Amino acid sequence: MATKTMLPGEAEQLPMRYGGEPITPDEALGVSRRIARVQIAQGRTKVKVLDELPPADAPLVPWACRLPPRLLAFVRAKADMEGVTVTDVVTQALTAYANSAPGATVHYKAPRRSS
Incomplete structure (x- = not known):
């Protein structure tokens, strides 16, 4: 064996x-x-x-974490303004984190605003 x-x-x-x-x-x-x-x-x-x-492309799974309630309120409001879900935001952030080098600081760029 x-x-x-x-x-x-x-x-x-x-x-x-x-x-x-x-x-x-x-x-x-x-x-x-x-x-x-x-x-x-x-x-x-x-x-x-x-x-x-x-x-x-596996189906999403429920996952829980703790966040400061004030931060969550701001995240929900910004996601609402941008027409995305908090799940979209968390997925994007965690994807960037997972794809970066260990120990690296992950930086995010704000989307360009059209004039």
Whole structure:
């Protein structure tokens, strides 16, 4: 029986590589597996250990985070003004973060206003 090789991040936290390459698919899957196993060990019953990363066009999943209520009010108002959803804003911000080098500061450019 062949032993399954652990992916980077599956057994322990990934080592930091300041300014290195963005996270790889194997690293993302490995960390996802490790976090799922911890959650299962803590009694979470609806968690799955992934065999592979979901496709880029997979359906959205609910996810919760905590934000200062004042910030959320400003984000909702700006998203409303721009005709986008808060999900669009969060997805864009997290995509930029995930695609940047580890340790990098992510910068956003405001869209150009037409005159």
